[in-house]
Amino acid sequence: MKNIRNFCIIAHIDHGKSTLADRLLQMTNTISDREMMDQVLDDMDLEREKGITIKSHAIQINYKYVNAEALAKAGGDYAKASSSAQDYTLNLIDTPGHVDFSYEVSRALAACEGALLLVDATQGIQAQTISNLYLAIENDLEIIPVINKIDMDGAMVEEVEDQIVDLIGCKREDILHASGRTGLGVDKVLEAIVERIPPAKGDENAPLQAMIFASVFNSFRGIIVY
Numbered sequence: 001m002k003n004i005r006n007f008c009i010i011a012h013i014d015h016g017k018s019t020l021a022d023r024l025l026q027m028t029n030t031i032s033d034r035e036m037m038d039q040v041l042d043d044m045d046l047e048r049e050k051g052i053t054i055k056s057h058a059i060q061i062n063y064k065y066v067n068a069e070a071l072a073k074a075g076g077d078y079a080k081a082s083s084s085a086q087d088y089t090l091n092l093i094d095t096p097g098h099v100d101f102s103y104e105v106s107r108a109l110a111a112c113e114g115a116l117l118l119v120d121a122t123q124g125i126q127a128q129t130i131s132n133l134y135l136a137i138e139n140d141l142e143i144i145p146v147i148n149k150i151d152m153d154g155a156m157v158e159e160v161e162d163q164i165v166d167l168i169g170c171k172r173e174d175i176l177h178a179s180g181r182t183g184l185g186v187d188k189v190l191e192a193i194v195e196r197i198p199p200a201k202g203d204e205n206a207p208l209q210a211m212i213f214a215s216v217f218n219s220f221r222g223i224i225v226y
Contacts, residue, residue, distance in 0.1 A: 114197030
């Protein structure tokens with residue numbers, strides 16, 4: 001259980017949550033390049049047509065984590081250090097950013113221990129960034145701030161860093177920089193998920209209990225609950 005991390009991605013609409021989720025899946029080989037498409041978790045026709053997330057979507061990622069100590073011992077050789085890598089299970093919930101679907105966000109947050117707070121480098125903090133952040137804080141989640149779209153021409157990385165520090169009172173060095181489009185910095189995001197988000201809690205010997213946070217209808221399997 002100590003190697004399980006439950007986390008979600010929260011942000012204002014169009015700040016790149018689903019694109020970052022795509023890169024996380026691609027970098028961990030959860031989805032092959034052949035199966036890969038833009039916004040792969042948005043499987044509803046309306047979501048693909050409008051380019052927005054309406055339902056929360058969950059997916060399990062298997063990630064081999066190499067810690068800094070093992071990397072140093074291997075002289076910085078990642079391939080050599082990976083022989084001592086630990087297997088982690090990362091359960092990702094991609095949440096909607098649109099204000100109309102904030103109920104979906106609140107349900108997803110209750111099932112997590114941590115959240116990636118994504119902020120667009122060209123737009124800075126917006127209304128839904130703040131409201132989703134407050135929801136995450138109410139659920140006592142570990143917040144990992146990520147500035148996305150740093151590859152864009154209009155990126156204002158330092159200004160957005162100032163906004164995040166003012167909003168959540170974190171240190172500048174705690175803020176990650178990434179580009180969901182190019183994959184830049186996504187490896188650091190994966191490492192931060194393992195290092196900063198606490199593991200799932202529970203008693204393995206107690207009777208099974210689970211919180212249902214979403215359900216979908218499948219024509220072959222019937223109703224599937226998450």
